[in-house]
Amino acid sequence: MTASPWTDDRIDRLKTLWREGRTAEAISLDLGSGISRNAVLGKVHRLGLSAGGHGATPVIKTPVSKRSTRSAPKPTAEPPCPAPVEHPGFDVPAEGLTTILSVRRLECRWPYGEPEDHDFRLCGRRVERGAFCGAHAGIGYRPPPGGPQALMALAGLA
DNA sequence: CCCTGATTCGC
DNA sequence: GCGAATCAGG
Numbered sequence: 586m587t588a589s590p591w592t593d594d595r596i597d598r599l600k601t602l603w604r605e606g607r608t609a610e611a612i613s614l615d616l617g618s619g620i621s622r623n624a625v626l627g628k629v630h631r632l633g634l635s636a637g638g639h640g641a642t643p644v645i646k647t648p649v650s651k652r653s654t655r656s657a658p659k660p661t662a663e664p665p666c667p668a669p670v671e672h673p674g675f676d677v678p679a680e681g682l683t684t685i686l687s688v689r690r691l692e693c694r695w696p697y698g699e700p701e702d703h704d705f706r707l708c709g710r711r712v713e714r715g716a717f718c719g720a721h722a723g724i725g726y727r728p729p730p731g732g733p734q735a736l737m738a739l740a741g742l743a
Numbered sequence: 744c745c746c747t748g749a750t751t752c753g754c
Numbered sequence: 755g756c757g758a759a760t761c762a763g764g
Binding site for chain 3: 589590591620621623624626627628631710711713718719720
Binding site for chain 1: 746747748749750
C-alpha cells in the first residue's frame with residue numbers, strides 16, 4: 586500500500602490547481618481525502634512550486650541594506666500601486682493578472698488598461714477591502730473632495 | 744480578527 | 755517524505 590497519499594494523480598492535480606492560483610485550502614478540499622490545507626502547502630513547498638513560480642503572498646525579503654546616515658528618500662512618496670492606465674508596458678505585470686471572466690471571489694478587480702481593449706486584465710490579488718486588494722482599495726475607495734455631503738447630493742439624498 | 748502562504752518541527 | 759504546528763504578511 587502506498588503509505589503516501591501523494592500519488593501521481595494527486596500531485597498532478599496539486600500542480601494544476603496551484604498553478605491555477607487556487608488557494609491551499611481549496612486544493613485540499615478538492616482532493617478531499619485526508620489532505621488538509623497544511624498537507625497541500627507542505628507538498629507544494631517540497632515540490633518547489635512556491636518558489637520560482639508565482640505566489641499569492643510573495644514574501645520579498647528586503648536585504649536591509651544600510652543606507653547612508655544622511656538620505657532623503659522620497660518626499661513625494663507615491664503609493665507602490667500601479668496606475669490603472671497611462672503607463673503602457675511599464676508597471677503592468679504581464680503575468681499573474683486575471684481576466685474579467687476568470688476572476689474569482691477574493692480577487693482584486695482593479696482594472697489594467699481599458700475594458701474595451703483585448704489586453705484588459707484585472708489585478709487578481711486577494712481582495713482586502715470590497716472588490717480590491719488593500720493597495721488598490723486605498724485608491725478606489727478614496728472619498729471625493731467635498732466630503733460625504735457631495736456623495737449625498739450625487740445620490741439625490743441632499 | 745479574518746484570511747492567506749511559508750517555514751519549522753516532530754514523526 | 756509526510757503532515758501538523760507555528761510563523762509571518764496582508
